Amino acid sequence: MSDELKELADDLRSTWEEFKKQHSQEVDEVKKLGDASGEQKQLLDRLQEKMDAQEKAIEEARKRADDLDVRLQKGDLDSKDGKSAEAKAFEDWCRKGEHAPAESKASLQIGDDTAGGFLAPAEYVREIVKGVVEFSPVREVARVTETSATSVKVPKRTGTFAATWTASGGSRSETTGLTYGLDEIPTHELYALVDIENQLLEDSAFDMEAELTSEFAEQFGVAEGTAFVSGTGVGRPEGLLSSSQLVEVQTASNDAFVANDLIELYFSVKTAYARNGTWALNRGILKAVRKFQDSVGNYLWQPGLAGLAPATILDRPYIECPDLAASVADNAKIAAFGDWRRGYRIIDRVVVQVQRDPFTQATSGATRFIARKRVGGQLVVPEAIKVLDVQ
Numbered sequence: 001m002s003d004e005l006k007e008l009a010d011d012l013r014s015t016w017e018e019f020k021k022q023h024s025q026e027v028d029e030v031k032k033l034g035d036a037s038g039e040q041k042q043l044l045d046r047l048q049e050k051m052d053a054q055e056k057a058i059e060e061a062r063k064r065a066d067d068l069d070v071r072l073q074k075g076d077l078d079s080k081d082g083k084s085a086e087a088k089a090f091e092d093w094c095r096k097g098e099h100a101p102a103e104s105k106a107s108l109q110i111g112d113d114t115a116g117g118f119l120a121p122a123e124y125v126r127e128i129v130k131g132v133v134e135f136s137p138v139r140e141v142a143r144v145t146e147t148s149a150t151s152v153k154v155p156k157r158t159g160t161f162a163a164t165w166t167a168s169g170g171s172r173s174e175t176t177g178l179t180y181g182l183d184e185i186p187t188h189e190l191y192a193l194v195d196i197e198n199q200l201l202e203d204s205a206f207d208m209e210a211e212l213t214s215e216f217a218e219q220f221g222v223a224e225g226t227a228f229v230s231g232t233g234v235g236r237p238e239g240l241l242s243s244s245q246l247v248e249v250q251t252a253s254n255d256a257f258v259a260n261d262l263i264e265l266y267f268s269v270k271t272a273y274a275r276n277g278t279w280a281l282n283r284g285i286l287k288a289v290r291k292f293q294d295s296v297g298n299y300l301w302q303p304g305l306a307g308l309a310p311a312t313i314l315d316r317p318y319i320e321c322p323d324l325a326a327s328v329a330d331n332a333k334i335a336a337f338g339d340w341r342r343g344y345r346i347i348d349r350v351v352v353q354v355q356r357d358p359f360t361q362a363t364s365g366a367t368r369f370i371a372r373k374r375v376g377g378q379l380v381v382p383e384a385i386k387v388l389d390v391q
Helices: 002-033 040-076 085-099 102-107 120-131 198-202 209-231 259-268 271-275 283-289
Strands: 143-146 151-159 179-186 188-197 247-250 278-281 316-320 331-340 344-359 365-378 385-391
Touching: 002 040, 002 259, 040 188, 085 209, 120 209, 151 344, 179 365, 188 198, 188 209, 198 365, 209 344, 209 365, 247 259, 259 331, 259 385, 271 331, 278 283
Parallel strands: 143 344, 247 385, 278 316
Antiparallel strands: 151 179, 188 365, 278 331, 331 385, 344 365
């Protein structure tokens, strides 16, 4: 897998060098003619799309490598057809429900203090989480905590004192100002359901696990990703942009976005947060960022090294969030930067629970599968993440 990553990274760097060359030609055309030719713009757009595809291929290769490592550690590769015992048991349950073999139902019993056992194998849950990060992958960078309660209360420091100098033997008085508060993060319920024809369930060649994983991952991913970015906090998690404590940095000019705006956002975050910071932006904004250069001509965006490190902006990694603004407009929130693990917390109450309902759609010859989860989210350290807002 390392050879594959190296080859993919080499291809990305080669495309990046060609992009920089063509971008320089575009800049020259603008200086001489006032605008670049349509052919030159189309060429740069094609190179952008090629780099997007190459970045995606590198990320998928990394995930395959990670998944292979996990399966090797769990011994899942011993199965003749490549499926674990839990995955096979899950398919039996999907097809036959309560009539599934006893050993299959036994394999699916996962006890915990929230529901007394979920009918879903560990591999299935893991795949759903992977599907979530394909949308606005806040879960990938934020701190995720599990709970068995309906909400989580997080103590926080709201004020501190200042140390004071004193002479030897001098008098000392209390340094006041140290105060604490309490944030409460409630959990909210999210669900998805699909109806599948019984004939497909009965077809031994039908990959039931893959189908359900795809359907649930799509619905959970879209809803959860949007909530973590812009959720109102009413009946769903409170998103970053909806927090009353959100700290915004304004662009220097009205309805404009330039390299210095990103640099200002980067340096507006305290050093301790910036050191572990991650950018979040829409792919439409990333397209512009790839062309940004600093005062000495260095590009702010750089590809990763040998596929082992991600591409960076100002030497910090980024995630693509489709729920952030895709274009520059008045009051658009186009980028966020900071330490997401310190700043934003996600609370999982029920990761995923699957129910098989053979009755509701019986007259239509279908079986209904309902998945639900309970999750909360909230900005807990406002100074850790800041957002770039267009004037």
